[in-house]
Amino acid sequence: MEDTHYVxxxxxNFDQFISLLxxxxxxxxxxxxGFKSFAFEPVDSASQVxxxxxxxxxxxxxxxxxxxxxxxxxxxxxxxxxxAVVEYESLTIFGAHTCDLAGIQCLNMVFxxxxxxxxxxxxxxxxxxxxxxxxxxxxxxxxxxxxxxxFPGGGYDLFLTDLGDYFIVHVNTRAGDEIVASTRSFDKTExxxxxxxxKLRDAKRKIFVNEVPIETKHIxxxxxxxxxxxxxxxxxARCLACGNCTNxxxxxxxxxxxxxxxxxxxNGIRYRVWDSCQLxxxxxxxxxxxxxxxxxxxxxxxxxxxxxxxxxxxARYFCTGCGRCTRTCMADINLKETLNELLKESEDRVWKRWx
Amino acid sequence: xxxxxxxxxxxxxxxxxxxxxxxxxxxxxxxxGLIEVVEWREVMSEKWGKKVDVAVVEGSxxxxxxxxxxxxxRKRAGAVIAYGSCATIxxxxxxxxxxxxxxxxxxxxxxxxxxxxxxxxxxxxxVVPVDYFVHGCPVYIPEFVAVLKAALQGIPYYPPDYPxxxxxxxxxxxxxxxxxxxxxxxxxxxxxxxxxxxxxxxCYGCRGMVSNPxxxxxxxxxxxxxxxxxxxxNKMNMYNKCRELD
Amino acid sequence: MEKMVIKDSSYKLEKAKILRTKQxxxxxxxxxxxxGNGQPLDHEPGxxxxxxxxxxxxxxxxxxxxxxxxxxxxxxxxxxxxxxxxLHKLKAGDEIGIRGPYGKxxxxxxxxGNDLLIxxxxxxxxxxxxxxxFVLDNRRDFGKVHILLGCKQxxxxxxxxxxxxxxxxxxxxxxxxxDRADPDWAGNVGLITTLIPGVDIEPARTFAAVVGPPxxxxxxIKELLSKGIPERQILLSFERNMKCGxxxxxxxxxxxxxxxxxxxxxxxxxxxxxSEAM
Numbered sequence: 001m002e003d004t005h006y007v008x009x010x011x012x013n014f015d016q017f018i019s020l021l022x023x024x025x026x027x028x029x030x031x032x033x034g035f036k037s038f039a040f041e042p043v044d045s046a047s048q049v050x051x052x053x054x055x056x057x058x059x060x061x062x063x064x065x066x067x068x069x070x071x072x073x074x075x076x077x078x079x080x081x082x083x084a085v086v087e088y089e090s091l092t093i094f095g096a097h098t099c100d101l102a103g104i105q106c107l108n109m110v111f112x113x114x115x116x117x118x119x120x121x122x123x124x125x126x127x128x129x130x131x132x133x134x135x136x137x138x139x140x141x142x143x144x145x146x147x148x149x150x151f152p153g154g155g156y157d158l159f160l161t162d163l164g165d166y167f168i169v170h171v172n173t174r175a176g177d178e179i180v181a182s183t184r185s186f187d188k189t190e191x192x193x194x195x196x197x198x199k200l201r202d203a204k205r206k207i208f209v210n211e212v213p214i215e216t217k218h219i220x221x222x223x224x225x226x227x228x229x230x231x232x233x234x235x236x237a238r239c240l241a242c243g244n245c246t247n248x249x250x251x252x253x254x255x256x257x258x259x260x261x262x263x264x265x266x267n268g269i270r271y272r273v274w275d276s277c278q279l280x281x282x283x284x285x286x287x288x289x290x291x292x293x294x295x296x297x298x299x300x301x302x303x304x305x306x307x308x309x310x311x312x313x314x315a316r317y318f319c320t321g322c323g324r325c326t327r328t329c330m331a332d333i334n335l336k337e338t339l340n341e342l343l344k345e346s347e348d349r350v351w352k353r354w355x
Numbered sequence: 356x357x358x359x360x361x362x363x364x365x366x367x368x369x370x371x372x373x374x375x376x377x378x379x380x381x382x383x384x385x386x387x388g389l390i391e392v393v394e395w396r397e398v399m400s401e402k403w404g405k406k407v408d409v410a411v412v413e414g415s416x417x418x419x420x421x422x423x424x425x426x427x428x429r430k431r432a433g434a435v436i437a438y439g440s441c442a443t444i445x446x447x448x449x450x451x452x453x454x455x456x457x458x459x460x461x462x463x464x465x466x467x468x469x470x471x472x473x474x475x476x477x478x479x480x481x482v483v484p485v486d487y488f489v490h491g492c493p494v495y496i497p498e499f500v501a502v503l504k505a506a507l508q509g510i511p512y513y514p515p516d517y518p519x520x521x522x523x524x525x526x527x528x529x530x531x532x533x534x535x536x537x538x539x540x541x542x543x544x545x546x547x548x549x550x551x552x553x554x555x556x557x558c559y560g561c562r563g564m565v566s567n568p569x570x571x572x573x574x575x576x577x578x579x580x581x582x583x584x585x586x587x588x589n590k591m592n593m594y595n596k597c598r599e600l601d
Numbered sequence: 602m603e604k605m606v607i608k609d610s611s612y613k614l615e616k617a618k619i620l621r622t623k624q625x626x627x628x629x630x631x632x633x634x635x636x637g638n639g640q641p642l643d644h645e646p647g648x649x650x651x652x653x654x655x656x657x658x659x660x661x662x663x664x665x666x667x668x669x670x671x672x673x674x675x676x677x678x679x680x681x682x683x684x685x686x687x688l689h690k691l692k693a694g695d696e697i698g699i700r701g702p703y704g705k706x707x708x709x710x711x712x713x714g715n716d717l718l719i720x721x722x723x724x725x726x727x728x729x730x731x732x733x734x735f736v737l738d739n740r741r742d743f744g745k746v747h748i749l750l751g752c753k754q755x756x757x758x759x760x761x762x763x764x765x766x767x768x769x770x771x772x773x774x775x776x777x778x779x780d781r782a783d784p785d786w787a788g789n790v791g792l793i794t795t796l797i798p799g800v801d802i803e804p805a806r807t808f809a810a811v812v813g814p815p816x817x818x819x820x821x822i823k824e825l826l827s828k829g830i831p832e833r834q835i836l837l838s839f840e841r842n843m844k845c846g847x848x849x850x851x852x853x854x855x856x857x858x859x860x861x862x863x864x865x866x867x868x869x870x871x872x873x874x875x876s877e878a879m
Contacts (some may be wrong), residue, residue, distance in 0.1 A: 006619045014611070022753075033529050034529060035529050035533045035535075036533065037533055039527050044689055055526070057527045057528075057529065057530075058524070061749050062527075068525075070604075072610075072612055072613075072698075074655045075655075076656035077655075078695070079616075080614055080616045080617075080637075080655065080696050080697065082613075082614050082653075083606050084607050084608075084612050084613040084614075085604050085606055085607065085608050085610075086604070086605060086610070087602050087604050088602070088603055088604075088605075089602050089603060111849070114733075115611045115848075116609075116611070117611065117847065117849060118609055118611070119610065119612075120608070122605075122607065157731060218457075220548075237569075237571065237572060238572055239569065239572065240520075240541040240568075240569050240572050240573055240576070241517075241518070241540065241565075241567075241569060242517075242518045242520035242521070242541040243517060243518070243521045243524070244520050244521060244524055244530075246526035247521065247525065248524060252629070253849065253851070254851030254852070255844070255845070255849070255850050255851075256667075256844055257612075257658075257659060257845065258658065259655070259656055259658045259659075260501075261508070261656045263382070263385035263388070263500070263504070264388070264389070265389065265504060265507060265656070268655060268656045270612065270655075270659070272844075272845075272850075273525075274525060275851070275852075276517075277523065277851060277854075279516075279517040279521065280516055280565065280567055281516050281517065281567065282851075282852065283842070283852070284842065285815075285840050285842050286679070286682055286685070286839060286840070286842065287681065287840075289814075289815045291841070291855075295569065301854075301856075301867050301877075304856065305854075308857070309856065312857055313857070330530070330532040330576045331572055331575075331576055332543060508656065508657070509687075510657055510683050510686075510687055511683050511686075513683075
């Protein structure tokens with residue numbers, strides 16, 4: 001740790017800091033919505049911001065790849081008159097937890113892989129991210145340690161850790177430096193304050209342990225053994241195929257592309273909208289054949305897209321442990337439980353071989 | 356280009372969907388720029404009676420007279436749009452099918468029942484072929500406009516075959532199940548942009564079920580809210596009774 | 602929200618013009634298309650393009666012509682959905698939008714010098730026609746060439762005049778079968794698998810190229826394996842409902858593979874353990 005990279009934001013300066021941020025450009029932060037729910041929404045004062053919150057209904061991906069975004073504008077009729085467009089806005093995100101930062105890191109990899117997605121990349125470059133550390137678990141659904149997302153691992157411009165009377169702030173980028181310089185809300189760090197940060201992290205290492213009894217690096221092997229597991233079959237009867245788990249997932253990015261004409265039927269747009277592998281029509285082809293007809297197979301696909309397939313392509317897990325899929329499932333399909341059951345089933349099989 | 360002729364008709368219904376269309380405000384002017392409305396009992400007195408390009412039909416088919424009338428309409432229409440739950444899935448009128456027809460006749464018309472022949476409630480497509488469906492009770496105007504545009508473009512419109520939850524999540528509503536209230540969103544066909552939940556209400560399932568709903572799973576979920584199974588089934592059947600006739 | 606035009610968007614459309622159309626069957630129509638910029642499409646046999654009808658939508662369609670020797674290209678479209686039905690209404694002179702070509706086609710350079718067993722079921726002939734034309738245009742670069750064709754009934758046979766020509770040629774073996782005959786049909790009757798035992802091949806130097814409806818693959822592969830053709834020499838092209846073509850939208854995913862980028866042509870060895878493939 002180089003102490004020059006750290007500054008201090010005293011709690012008494014927090015209000016001023018948020019107000020100044022909001023004056024610079026649109027600022028979004030977690031806001032309470034009641035019923036233990038939170039959402040990232042525009043704010044202009046610190047009083048609106050929830051500093052303690054469980055993961056929001058929708059993750060940050062809604063700013064990076066909006067639910068619905070225009071890709072093409074055109075004139076309908078004879079001839080092809082079309083222009084590819086991107087919609088974007090300058091935005092500061094305040095209060096991103098490490099799980100959500102990990103989610104954006106995943107999406108960055110996907111959309112910068114060739115062929116690059118310039119809609120995503122253009123928008124991403126207009127967004128400033130300020131992270132906020134979780135000193136303890138948000139609730140029992142999180143499994144961030146299992147996927148190495150419980151400690152800050154980059155992906156932010158500034159990162160705040162709440163240490164009582166003050167936040168210690170890691171300045172990670174030039175954009176972060178500029179915020180520090182322009183808002184003038186920060187103080188220099190003292191060595192004792194850095195020491196407090198070290199102590200917090202040590203304490204966290206005791207609190208945050210793998211939520212499922214498996215070493216992180218062994219997860220791909222578990223999934224290699226589990227493609228035909230009984231666990232998936234059990235999900236067939238329970239899953240309602242509502243798509244909630246994928247829509248709230250910080251790393252699910254599947255989409256549909258659709259056309260729409262205006263009321264004159266003369267001008268139109270082509271847009272993309274979030275889609276989900278959990279929905280019945282997703283893997284249907286023109287002749288009507290459905291390559292993932294059963295709900296169990298669709299659920300399995302979701303888990304493999306988090307824990308197995310991206311390991312080959314991007315060398316990381318696409319689960320960030322945020323727990324959203326579990327919280328949102330009215331059928332109580334629980335990610336930690338599923339992993340536990342996979343483990344148990346896999347161990348049973350190993351034992352049977354010995355007997 | 357000559358404007359396509361469009362006529363509105365109604366059968367057994369509350370005419371609420373017509374009211375939605377009539378209340379479209381500025382949108383209605385833009386849409387009217389594209390079409391010529393030749394028949395519409397609720398808003399005009401003229402009767403056209405000849406061929407139309409598009410017939411927009413509200414209401415369910417519930418008696419022999421209606422069967423005859425809808426067949427005639429079908430014959431003189433290029434395309435038929437069924438709109439509103441009564442027309443597309445039978446809707447609340449389908450509750451009639453819970454009882455023997457004789458009982459129904461006596462109950463409603465008393466001694467005069469023999470002057471009022473009646474039939475099981477049917478959705479429009481259960482009597483004549485339908486080209487476009489605009490589900491909902493009432494219809495969601497943006498979807499109605501989308502369907503009208505598709506009809507004028509001469510291309511099909513496929514109502515979404517995924518649940519209301521999808522649109523509800525995209526709107527980032529707090530889930531009704533998190534509020535401790537049961538909601539039919541998970542089994543109900545989307546396309547309404549989760550209109551009711553956006554406005555604080557639950558989903559009543561007015562758009563009919565998705566084509567392959569996990570009904571048993573949904574019943575189990577709702578039953579967790581200590582709602583008797585009979586009530587759960589009634590909830591599911593409120594709009595959906597007529598699907599037995601599909 | 603601000604908006605700007607992006608020149609390098611992967612959704613940008615190329616203009617293209619329909620030069621010629623021909624109704625092949627009740628459901629299938631042939632289109633010859635040229636890019637507006639006068640350049641050839643520069644595709645490989647087995648690749649696909651995204652075809653746009655503005656205001657209606659976009660569909661993935663295989664290219665059905667050889668890349669060599671001409672500036673225009675062919676497609677063969679079955680009217681099954683919104684876009685394909687609308688496409689059928691277009692005629693010569695109409696403009697459409699194009700993206701692509703996308704994906705990995707048949708590995709031409711690997712195939713050269715070897716024998717080919719080409720097996721097409723129904724509309725699967727469209728992408729294979731691209732390969733067949735390429736092979737016939739460069740006939741001496743390949744060894745023995747077998748073409749086996751199957752479809753449900755005689756009325757569904759595509760490219761009838763070309764089939765006659767293939768049948769007459771002495772430099773290739775051609776056979777065709779229908780599932781159900783009609784009174785005028787004098788040829789083979791039966792599933793396409795019934796044609797495979799009869800072909801005379803040297804399995805070690807034979808590459809099979811198979812495209813057809815999903816149900817066909819398992820049966821055909823079984824026959825090919827029993828002929829002794831090595832797994833990695835069995836090439837299959839898969840149909841999926843691609844929306845982006847860029848390996849992003851997830852529609853075409855077969856377990857860890859993206860049909861639009863890693864395929865649509867795969868060798869059997871690579872996908873044999875993927876239950877979502879067939």
